[in-house]
Amino acid sequence: MDAVAPIVTVAGIALIAAVNLYFFARPRAVAAAAETGGAQEVRVRVRGGYDPATIEVEAGRPVRLLFLREETAGCSDTVLLPEWGIAQQLPAHVETAVTFTPARPGTYEFTCGMHMLRGSIVVK
Ligand SMILES: [Cu+2]
Incomplete structure (x- = not known):
């Protein structure tokens, strides 16, 4: 075994770790960005699910x-946020704003009208 072999092995392990991080360590939750008006704003893509879902x-x-x-x-044409009494129609291909003020920390679900697509709001 020459001096290069351990370096190749270490580099290989580092590469495998990097590939795994890239594909599997995507952030699970997206934190709202603070906005000048004081509202916490998050864009949610709706397409067979919610992205981000948390x-x-x-x-x-x-x-x-x-x-x-x-x-x-049709599945995603309504979004429900029962904690805040919200049932909002989501027309296709436009952005629809939903606003509320979470009072208490906790995890609150939001779903489509039939409760098939799911996401959650984690209030801290
Ligand atoms: Cu649905």
Whole structure:
């Protein structure tokens, strides 16, 4: 065994780790970005599901979710946020804003009208 072999092995392991991180360590939750008006804004892509499906926000500050529905499949035409009494139609191919102010920390589900597509709001 020459001096190069261990270096090749270490480089190989590092490369495998990097590939795994790239494909499997995508952030699971997206934190809302603070906006000048004080609202926490997150864009949510709607296409066979919600992306991101987990959204982190802070309690006590207004939240504005901008749902962009990129499909015409009927399943996603309504989004429900029962915690805040919201049932919002989402016309296809336009951005629809949903606003609410989470009062208490916790995890609250949002779904399509038939509860098939699911996401959650994590209030901290
Ligand atoms: Cu549905």
